[in-house]
Amino acid sequence: MTPSNSASDTATDSAPTGSRSALTSTSSTGSRALGAAALITVALGIVYGLIISPPDAKLGSTVRIIYLHVPTVLAAYLAFIITAVGSAMYLFKKTEFWDLLASSAAEIGVIFFAVTIIDGALWGKVTWGVFWRWEPRLTTSAVLLLMYIGYLAIRALPADPHTRATRSAIVGLVAVVNIPIVHKAVDWWRGIHQGQTVLGTVDPNMAGNQLFAMYMSMLAGILVFVWLLIHRFRVGYLTERTEDVALAEAIEARRLENVGHGG
Amino acid sequence: MIRDILLIAGKDLRIEGRSRIGVAQVLPFALLVLLLFAFALDPDRGVLQAATPGLFWVTVLFASVLALQRNFGIEAEDGIIDALRLSGIAPASIYLGKVLALIVQLAALELVLVAAVAVFYNTDFHGVPLLVAIAAATTVGIAATGSIYGALAARLRSRDTILPLLILPLLAPVLISATRGSEVALRGEAGTGWSWAALLGLFAGAYLVVGAVLFSPLLEDA
DSSP, rough: OOOOOOOOOOHHGSSSSSSSGGOSSSOHHHHHHHHHHHHHHHHHIIIIIIISOOOOOTGGGGGGGHHHHHHHHHHHHHHHHHHHHHHHHHHHOOOOOHHHHHHHHHHHHHHHHHHHHHHHHHHHHHHSSSOOOHHHHHHHHHHHHHHHHHHHHHSSOOOOOHHHHHHHHEEEEEEEEEEEEEHHHHHHHHHHHHHHHHHHGGGGOOOHHHHHHHHHHHHHHHHHHHHHHHHHHHHHHHHHHHHHHHHHHHHHHHHHHHHHTTT | HHHHHHHHHHHHHHHHHHHHIIIIIIIIHHHHHHHHHHHOOOGGTTTTHEEEEEEEHHHHHHHHHHHHHHHHHHHOOOOOOOOHHHOOOOHHHHHHHHHHHHHHHHHHEEEEEEEEHHHHHHHOOOOHHHHHHHHHHHHHHHHHHHHHHHHHHTTTTTHHHHEEEEEEHHTTTHHHHHHHHHHHHHHHHEEEEEEEEHHHHHHHHOOOOOOOHHHHHHHHOO
């Protein structure tokens, strides 16, 4: 039904790092520069977020959790959009590049989303006295997280690369269509009861160093995400290659065995 | 195309008519869940009455997962999916046929459950037009999404565990909307309930399109 060597057929036109010799490492000049930029913005974000920016008038120092919360949720949504685009492009182009891009983004997105939910719950414990309230954003995040855990579960099932990529692409597309609907349903359900959320009221009041810390941490979040994405992509690419090599070697060994026994 | 859709739906319903897996297993399971909720939530304290819409739709969701596993399990065995592809029927028609067969089965299931809820949970029905609209949109939504993931999971060895993991988070907004809408309807204030029905309709419509488009790569490659 599906040729099992489809991955190696398409590999040549989607090689992420120029030459074969460069494949021994997942870093390149570009990604090192990006990594350095990410480190600098993270450091600036920490200094401004934790030290220089003033505590919030009402929320005190707990407001500082937002400098982690917003960047991670931003990067997670970016990741899920990339997963959707990669999934759609895979179904058109059927190249390994789009499959790896979609799955790498989904994996990092799930981690960032989990971090968002955990720091949101910690913030809730400090501010509301409870870890969890059925606050619209937390509720939406929980649903989306479970949806993308399903994507990773499909992804983890053993199959030949083309079949696995098609399956994941379908799940990636089905999931992204649901995001606005989940938002709407949860907003109507919970939004009626408590008006604007507390996290929502922080942003407009921000100014000066608080605002700078916010922008810096958002930039840091995106840079870290892109850096992770590049490396996850390259690791995924190399994993596929080692599987190809391992199979070729096994076949070769088997052939030699046959020759040894005289056929 | 209409003829093909009816052909596929007719085939599924004939299989169900002869095997009676739905009537003999899925339906009793759904009734059992309704009883279990009554055991878990004390019927004398009014909790059961207050929670009836939610419990009803949760029961429908659980029974739907079983119905899906059955409806697509029959295709997975003996290479029937390849036979379907060989039949020359367009993937979109196969998809809509499966959806139609599921809608008929789920609607029948819901009718029995409504009667069961009326008897066991002592429900007074108000706002019947809104309830019917919500039930119709919810049923189409479950069938539309369920047929995509049902077909996707059918050929996997771990299909019994992966299908609920995929489908239940996807149906979270459907459960929220169907439950809130039904609550509004049962209270006899139809006004705001129609926006829930509209959201359910949007969900169903969106996934019918997504399913019709995605079924071709799904049948061929997944």
